[in-house]
Amino acid sequence: MLRQYELVERVLEYDPDADAALLNRAYVYTVQKHGSQKRASGDPYFSHPVEVAGLMTDLKLDQATIMTALLHDTVEDTLATIEDIELNFGSEVARLVDGVTKLSKIEQMPENERAAENLRKFLLAMSEDLRVLLVKLADRLHNMRTLHFIKNPEKRHRIARETMDIYAPLAERVGMYEYMREMQLLAFEQLEPEAYATINARLEQIRSTEGGQVDAIALKIKQALAESGLDVEVWGREKHPYSIWKKMAERHVSFEQVTDIMAFRVLTRDTDDCYRALGVLHQTWKMVPGRFKDFISTPKTNGYRSLHTTLIHAGSMRVEVQIRTREMHRTNEFGLAAHWAYKQEDRPDGEVGWLRDLIEIVDASHDAEELLEHTKLAVYQNRIFAFTPKGALFQLPKGSTAVDFAFAVHTDLGAQTVGAKINGRHMPLRTPLNNGDVVEIIKGSHAQPQLSWLGFVVTGKARAAIRRAVRLKERGEIAEIGTKLFEEIVERLPAKVGKKAISAALERLELDHKEDLMFAIGSAKLTDREVMEALVPGSTSDLPAPPEQGRAISIKGLTAGMGFSLADCCHPVPGDRIVGLRRKGQGVEVHAIDCLELANGEDVDWVDLSWGERSHGAVGRLHVVLYNRPGTLAEMAGVFAKSNANVMNLELTQRDDPFHTYEVDLEVQDLAHLTRIVSSLRASDSVAQADRV
Template identity: 85%
Template structure:
């Protein structure tokens, strides 16, 4: 653990103007506040914030960040308050400490909700100041270094999974590759212990049988460049076990067939030397086609710059070579942190454009699971580059489509997309983009996002925006159904209902406004009785109870004694417009007027029919698309139970992750009853789509 004077000396080395007294006071404050608290390792708890502060000095961050690292657990784990911190260390430190502290207050939540809520607060705090992220990443890295001291394996697994899914990708997105690699390695050890042990053992065997091969390759590369007049530094290293395991899993390869386990780094003085070095190496060694990447002319979103190529050494061994300047190397290892000079106070949102997309996803996501899914999609790596017709460059994940591209350009453009041209040719919206594609989005003034897009878009921003638009559209549809149902309710009241009475009814039912009331009626969140009582108190006193579901069907227009059947193709219910098909010796088959099967009735007599008075009770057929996650089937069943509908038949007709499609028959009183159920299903968080068949 760093001693007090050692920490201060580290800061003073790169910032001679740092307030030594303030740093000393912060060190003493965290030691006093954490007192006798102990970590799982048996070390005093204050050793953790001190080590996190030490990691911040490695990045040469300003004194406010160092002090934040020292204090980041005091408000959460001791009697200290944000007000105390502000009084002793100033408003800027208090704001940063508060940003980090808010992430830790949700440990009792369910795993997905906890992780998602953590991420939500994390992203919002990041949007205020990137240093919150830097402290949190250092905090997580040190916790991962000591994770093996935690006794409960399930807790170690949970922390490792969260690190692999959230923190390592975030470290990559701000260019902190050293943090990312170490987090992945430590998490991999917990999540896949057998694979970790096997690969590390094989790497150790390779090292023992190396006979100086790594040094020999590095020397040959350096000599080839030196003879061309390019002075460089060259060194080789193994790819770490997680990177190797990931390649084995993705390509279904055994360890022996992973050929480019060795990676070599070439550091030059200038950018021009990088390209000269590339030409020399491609002349001196055979290069592997399709493995060259130029991240200097088109840097990654996090600022990463380098030339990547893969060479054949001794005609059989593949080695990866990364060529960059020394300045690029510094930036690549520590990313945005390398640019965060101690007197710079730029907002994080101005430094990293992808952060704006993450904040937009926070606003658009409907629930914790959805937020976690969308944000994971937004921060994972493996990017391709595509251009607008005017030459603007956008980075997207592999597998991205024109719809993803449109939402990356602007949310409104994505919402208005009706078609796309890729490299001048009209192509389907589900076409996957490739590096260098020029994408022109064709938009329509009245267009809107389609639910079907969710089957092929891959970016978190696109998925969040589409789901939000679909939910808003469905809400409008449910509210429209509610308005029609409200007219029926109003006709049963003893007085005329004006706008003021509707507003007062909404207020009485604790709803925001009239539109919210119409949605609640359409979604069956309030009953007819509740609405009538809210508008005219006492108006339901003489009303009979809601009738129990029973069948009493009569049809007008039939000769007395003639048998009839309700057609199973369209499942008419009382309230539908109906027509009969009469065939000899068969009887009359009753269809809805818009049934597609009527076209097959050319050999039958058509009979004009209508429902008899007080007809009620029939079977309606629905097509319901559920999100494929635990509990959605139960949520759908509860909608039927709340609406007094009996499920007669249920069939899973299609599995298309992340959706499951069901076809089901339900007993209903009449068309109004069926309409209420459809609208209630559409309003449910479990349901992606609901339609009557």
């Protein structure tokens, strides 16, 4: 553990103007506050924030960040408050500490919600100041280094999974590859212990049988470049076990089939020397086609710049070579932290453009599960490059489509997309993009995101925006139904209803806006009686009780004693406009007036019909599309139960991941009852589509 004077001296080495007294106070404060607390390793707890601060000095960060690292656990784990931090160390440090601190209630949340809320909190905080993320990543890295001391295997597994899914990808997105690699390696050891041990054993075997081979190849590369007059540094290493395991999984190959387990770095003086070195290497050894990448002319979103190529050495051995300048190397290993501008307005905008997308995803995500899904999609996928017709470059995950591209350019453009040209040709919106494609988006002023797009988009930003738009559209449709039902309710009231009565009703029902009331009515969250009582208190006292559910059908227009049946093709219910078809020797078949069967030209007698005054109780048929995930069928059944509708028949008609389609026959009171059920289904997050057949 770093001693107090050692930590201060480290900061003063690269920042002579730092306030040594303030740094000393922060060190003493964290030691005093954490007191006798112990870590799982048995070390004093304050050793953790001190080590995190040490990691920040390795990145040569400013004193506010160092102090934040020292104090980042005091609010969560001691009696200190943010107000105490601000009083002792100023508002800037207090703001940063608050950004890093987890809310205590998060620890009591279910696993997914806990991870998501934690992620949501510091995504929003780091949008204000990226140093919050830098401290958070260092905090997680040090915790991973001591993870093996935690005795509970489930807790170790949870922390390792969270690190692999969220923190390592975030480290990659800000270009902190050293942090990313170490996090992945430590998490891999916990998540796949057998694979980790096996690959390590194989690497050890290679070292013992082919000892010194890495150094020998590095020397040959350096000699070849020196003979061409290039002053370079060269070193090699074996890829770490997680990198090898990932390659085995992606390519479905065995360890023996992974040929490029060695990687070499070449550091040059300037960019011109990078390209010269590449030419020399390609002339000296054969290169593997399709494995060359130029991240200097087209840097990654996180600012990563390098040339990548794979060479065939000694006849069959593949070796990966990365060529970059020394300045690029510093940036590549530690990303935005390597050239952090202390004033936010001085920070290059392109470096954190992806961060705005993440914040947009936070705003658009409906719940914790969605947030985690969208964020993983946004930060943890291999990239391709695509261009607008004017040459603007956008990086997207592999498998992205024109719709993903449109949302990457701008959310409004994605929402208005109606078509796309890829390399000048009209192509379907679901067409996957390739590296270097030029994409022109065709938009329509009245277009809206389509639910079907969720079947092929891959970016978190696109999925979040589409789901949000579909929810808003469905909410609008339900509110429109609610408005019509509201008008019918108002007509039955003994008094005229004005704005004052509606405002009072909203207050009684604890709703904020009139639109919320219409949505509650349309989705059957409020009964007619509840709405009437809220609008005019006491107005329902003289009303008869609601009729018991049951079938009591009478049809006007039939000759006395004439039999009838309700048609299976359209399932008419009381409230529908109806007509009868009379065939010889049969009773009358009752159809809804808009039934498609009526247009088949059959030569039968038509009978003008209407429902009897007290008709209620008939079977309506619904077409319902559910998301294919646990609990959705139960939620649909819950909607039916709450609506007092009896399920007569349920049939799964189509499986089309991620959707399941059902036809449901329901015993309902009348058309209004059936309409409310459809509205309630459309309001459910488990239901992608609901329509009456």
